[in-house]
Amino acid sequence: MAATARSAIRPPAPSKVKILATADDLFYTEGIHTVGVDRIIAAAHVTKATFYKHYRSKDLLIIAYVEGRDREIREFLDDAEARLDDPREVIRALTVKIGVEATRTGFRGCPFINAAAQFADPAHPVRVAVTAHRDWYADRIEALMRAIGHPQPGNAADDYLLARDGALAGGYVGDSIAANAALHRSTERLLAEAEA
Template identity: 60%
Template sequence: MVELMETIRPTSAPPRAVSGAPLAHARVRILATADDLFYREGVHTVGVDRIIGDAHVTKATFYKYYRSKDALIVAYLNGRDKRVREFFASLEADFDTPEQRLRRLVAEISEQVMQDGFRGCPFINAAAQFTEPQHPVREAITAHREWYIAAVEDLFRGMGHVRPGDAADDFFLARDGAFAFANLGDPIAAHAALQRATWRLIDQTGQ
């Protein structure tokens, strides 16, 4: 919604100095740099020294704000989670019905998978590299997924689906599959398949 993404959209490059303008605060630069690199290259692939260099901070400054790389990964995922929640809040404000909100969610996901630089779901990508359920990174992933699934279930419940929990599960199976399909190189087919699956679920409402 993300990872929706879980911007919904991938973030832009980290803030850099322009003529006559100061760099953003060091904490902001570190997180923005990590957000960009972690999503594009993977949370295990990118090291602390790379982030320090690209963010133009010292090692002491890095550890002043983030006690470890894992703490930075959690902050990265929490930032992605925050953007998805904000997107859902905008759906509540901009659309009157649960069906309209769900259709807009699918449209946003479909736009995301078609973008250059799409690398799949940041949460799924991170989960593949942290398998211990009690690890703070994994806990951040679990918290996001539980909230996101419940939010979609509420949309189906609002539409009158007789089994909103099952519908949400089916939606996420299609959504996660579309993310993987697009990341493997066929975003058009992924976009079409997600839409077909979701419209079938909408057709079941009220039965």
């Protein structure tokens, strides 16, 4: 029993972390379908055997990439809720984070939308992982909107997600400063609706 508990908390092997970090960078900057396993192996400086020991297929690595990006956002919101007493400030902090991301050098759009766009079948495991992320995200925003007393928290969450998606798309293909400003305006309108 003690051995099982120890193995449950063992950190991942450094080579596994390196493979995922390499894939994360390449998948995001160049596109999932354009980056092959051999390219990841070479860039991560690991052997093919090491790659397949940790990830039995490219699809499993792609899912790990999507789940890693999902985990980052979950951790951000958990931390924001722990630090900030007011759910309005949590929403504002998230809006700032999205805006910073959308205006940074090297920004290539939303990694979840980008991943979904490369897998047409909604039943594909990558699409399932993206859908799970978006469902969780919508539920979390709805809970925050409910906490601030928004009269229609579900609709407000949908509006926020649409504004977020628009800001991330606009940040990549349009004027990132204007997209960020529009996201902030949309957020403040939604927050004001809770006070009306």
